[in-house]
Amino acid sequence: MRLGINKSDMKIPYTRYLAAALLLAVSLPVLSQEQPSLRDRADLLYRKYEYAGAVALYGRLADTRHPRLVDLERLAEGYRLMNDYESSENWYARLVGHGDSRPEHLLGYAEVLRAQGKYAEAKQQLEAYASRTGDRAGVSVQLAGCDSAEAWLASPTPHRLRNEAGVNTSRSEFSAFPSGGRVYYAGEPASGESYGWTGAAYLRVYSATAGTAGLSSPGLFEGPANGGGFHAGPVAASADGRTLYVTRTYPGRSGLQHTREGGHRFRTHALELYVHRDNGDGSWSSEPFAHNDPGSYSVGHAALSPDGRTLYFASDMPGGHGGTDIWYSELESGGTWGRPVNAGPSVNTAGDELFPSVGPDGTLYYSSDGLAGMGGLDIFRAEGSRGEWSRPENLRHPVNSPGDDFAFVVSGQDGSGMRGYLSSNRRGGAGGDDIYSFGWERPQIILLLKGTSSDRSTGDRLAGVSVSLYDGGRELVARRSSDGSGNFEFAVSPGHRYTVLGQKAGYHADSARVSTEGIATSDTLEVALLLEPVFRKGQAFELEDIYYDFDRHDIRPDAAAVLDELVRTMRDNPTLRVELSSHTDSRGSHAYNEALSQRRAQSAVDYLVSRGIARERMVAQGYGERRLANRCADGVPCSREEHQANRRTMVTVLDY
Numbered sequence: 001m002r003l004g005i006n007k008s009d010m011k012i013p014y015t016r017y018l019a020a021a022l023l024l025a026v027s028l029p030v031l032s033q034e035q036p037s038l039r040d041r042a043d044l045l046y047r048k049y050e051y052a053g054a055v056a057l058y059g060r061l062a063d064t065r066h067p068r069l070v071d072l073e074r075l076a077e078g079y080r081l082m083n084d085y086e087s088s089e090n091w092y093a094r095l096v097g098h099g100d101s102r103p104e105h106l107l108g109y110a111e112v113l114r115a116q117g118k119y120a121e122a123k124q125q126l127e128a129y130a131s132r133t134g135d136r137a138g139v140s141v142q143l144a145g146c147d148s149a150e151a152w153l154a155s156p157t158p159h160r161l162r163n164e165a166g167v168n169t170s171r172s173e174f175s176a177f178p179s180g181g182r183v184y185y186a187g188e189p190a191s192g193e194s195y196g197w198t199g200a201a202y203l204r205v206y207s208a209t210a211g212t213a214g215l216s217s218p219g220l221f222e223g224p225a226n227g228g229g230f231h232a233g234p235v236a237a238s239a240d241g242r243t244l245y246v247t248r249t250y251p252g253r254s255g256l257q258h259t260r261e262g263g264h265r266f267r268t269h270a271l272e273l274y275v276h277r278d279n280g281d282g283s284w285s286s287e288p289f290a291h292n293d294p295g296s297y298s299v300g301h302a303a304l305s306p307d308g309r310t311l312y313f314a315s316d317m318p319g320g321h322g323g324t325d326i327w328y329s330e331l332e333s334g335g336t337w338g339r340p341v342n343a344g345p346s347v348n349t350a351g352d353e354l355f356p357s358v359g360p361d362g363t364l365y366y367s368s369d370g371l372a373g374m375g376g377l378d379i380f381r382a383e384g385s386r387g388e389w390s391r392p393e394n395l396r397h398p399v400n401s402p403g404d405d406f407a408f409v410v411s412g413q414d415g416s417g418m419r420g421y422l423s424s425n426r427r428g429g430a431g432g433d434d435i436y437s438f439g440w441e442r443p444q445i446i447l448l449l450k451g452t453s454s455d456r457s458t459g460d461r462l463a464g465v466s467v468s469l470y471d472g473g474r475e476l477v478a479r480r481s482s483d484g485s486g487n488f489e490f491a492v493s494p495g496h497r498y499t500v501l502g503q504k505a506g507y508h509a510d511s512a513r514v515s516t517e518g519i520a521t522s523d524t525l526e527v528a529l530l531l532e533p534v535f536r537k538g539q540a541f542e543l544e545d546i547y548y549d550f551d552r553h554d555i556r557p558d559a560a561a562v563l564d565e566l567v568r569t570m571r572d573n574p575t576l577r578v579e580l581s582s583h584t585d586s587r588g589s590h591a592y593n594e595a596l597s598q599r600r601a602q603s604a605v606d607y608l609v610s611r612g613i614a615r616e617r618m619v620a621q622g623y624g625e626r627r628l629a630n631r632c633a634d635g636v637p638c639s640r641e642e643h644q645a646n647r648r649t650m651v652t653v654l655d656y
Helices: 040-045 052-060 067-081 087-096 103-115 119-133 137-155 555-572 588-612 640-646
Strands: 021-026 159-163 174-177 181-188 204-211 214-219 234-235 243-247 257-261 264-269 269-278 284-286 301-304 310-313 325-330 353-358 364-368 378-382 405-414 417-424 436-442 447-455 466-471 473-482 485-491 495-502 510-515 523-531 541-542 577-583 618-622 647-654
Touching: 021 447, 040 052, 040 067, 040 257, 052 067, 067 087, 067 103, 087 555, 103 119, 103 137, 119 137, 137 473, 159 523, 174 234, 174 405, 174 417, 214 436, 234 301, 310 353, 325 353, 364 405, 378 405, 447 466, 447 495, 466 485, 473 485, 495 523, 510 523, 541 640, 555 588, 577 588, 588 618, 588 647
Parallel strands: 174 436, 204 234, 269 301, 301 353, 447 523, 577 618
Antiparallel strands: 021 264, 159 436, 174 181, 181 204, 204 214, 234 243, 243 269, 257 264, 269 284, 301 310, 310 325, 353 364, 364 378, 405 417, 417 436, 447 485, 466 473, 466 495, 495 510, 541 647, 577 647
16 A cells, blocks of 8 residues: 555545545535536546546546536546556646646646656656746656656666566555565455445455465465455565564544545545564464554555564654655564654655665665656665665666556575565556566577668658567567667567567657567567658548447447557647548448448547547548448458458548
8 A cells, every 4th residue: 555645736645556545435415406417426526536437427528629627637637546547648638738727737747658658758748847837946856767767768677577477467466575485465356345446345465375486376364464444455574474564544433534625525544554463373463553643644564674673664744854754663672663763865755755675685675756767656775774875776677667666575685686576557467556576687598689660651761769669569678769770679588579669750650579489599580660651631541450340330349449549649649630431331221331330430439539539620421331442342242251341440631
């Protein structure tokens, strides 16, 4: 769980799972017998942190030629708070173009761009903010982070990460902590009382078996850690495994924090640490950490020094340097934990510092969003102890990513490097937050991927193409720009499938797939990217692989994926206006096919509107069977596949 820090004037916790503020109850004023309006329902859901329901309603409100600023703002922020960064980007693109847009919207836009690894684009928004406000110092850390991230992506460290598929699900799992042959972690159950922010069940503590093949045999921890209701986890354990320090949501009513907004009262709870001791006879004794004060602040994310005499934790208690800081408490002679002391300005910033852990050599690892990083939370290391620390060092890519990276724990360390676990919501995982194991090893063979980038229409080499390397088409591995001759190069690993994506302003992106599976000796692979110049008025092209089922007009999942590419094109080219035309096969009457194709074209337009594209930028046009793509006219026998080829959608550029 992340300790919550309210962001801006909306009094909203920073991100979903790692927030302290949990909505537990809502008191509503007595309403008249009138049904609440669409806006009233959207506003109420938003104030209750139920963003999934809220954005669906705000999307309907924003489907107008002149949408309200607040609707665009809450769509952009709602999707961001659900970690749906691409949808958030779509709406931020609309928001910053609104006539009443404010400078802080540029900061939100930059944040979601950074979360997707779009550092050059994020820098543009940060520079625009500095220009409009004169506050360049206020975004200096973010600008430095963008520059550093681009360099780190071009030269990744030798760490090798593995998604722990044995425990990760489509839900969230995070904060693995090894103890003996078991690993504790926090996860969302498949069922149970749900948390309104995400609609998922409250977090519980799980344990799994650690083996050479990874984590396996996950199950709900049967000890006392899951008592108390609401969220439970993460966990830290003493060296002998007999004392557990568990972060949990304070369940009592005396610690309730109340906020009022729009005439509604919302109740939230803070976090606290609970200490559970194994009595050795199958029973446990439990007690709250001596310095909990859930009515005033949150305490959580425990970590012990190697000698067990210093307890580090995260808290937003008074006396810190910013939002959430790293604090420590020392074990006193009577066995009690002494007064908390702030770990100092070397590690703490005006932002959030969270998830501390201490390696076998005493190195402090923690996550922060207040230092230059790749986006969201980045993992840092510092040497020292208690309140004296060296300057923090970013662990770079691939330990860090454009997403939130946290809960870095070392499970083993020797002359060849270290091993352990970290958690991340980076692209390519199984669910929201996932657990990854990490380590590094010397490569036994050397594989290079060399490529070129060229203009498809002229054949000329293109310099300055942003080339991204994705593992399996999903997780970002590295990124660099093609040189002055249009060349680029990556080091790749054996046994992987990669996707290479080339992007440049003024051109359509191009991609290629490369596999190193089955390669057993050092080798060099080659790839060519051909980028086509952007649109001109009257240009038409087919949306490949977007088809409709016979006699249907609804958008299939495979079609939605293709339409999302058009969403990105429309978002990144705000002056582009298009006609989306739909075509049927020849079966059925001409009149019926005309009506069906119009419904199909309208469905495509409606889908793009739901993804943040203004309706007035598109025209839906159905052509029925007037423009068949093959010979399958009335009375001509054709296969199902031949008829399917006629049920297609075309895009024609109306203006650019």
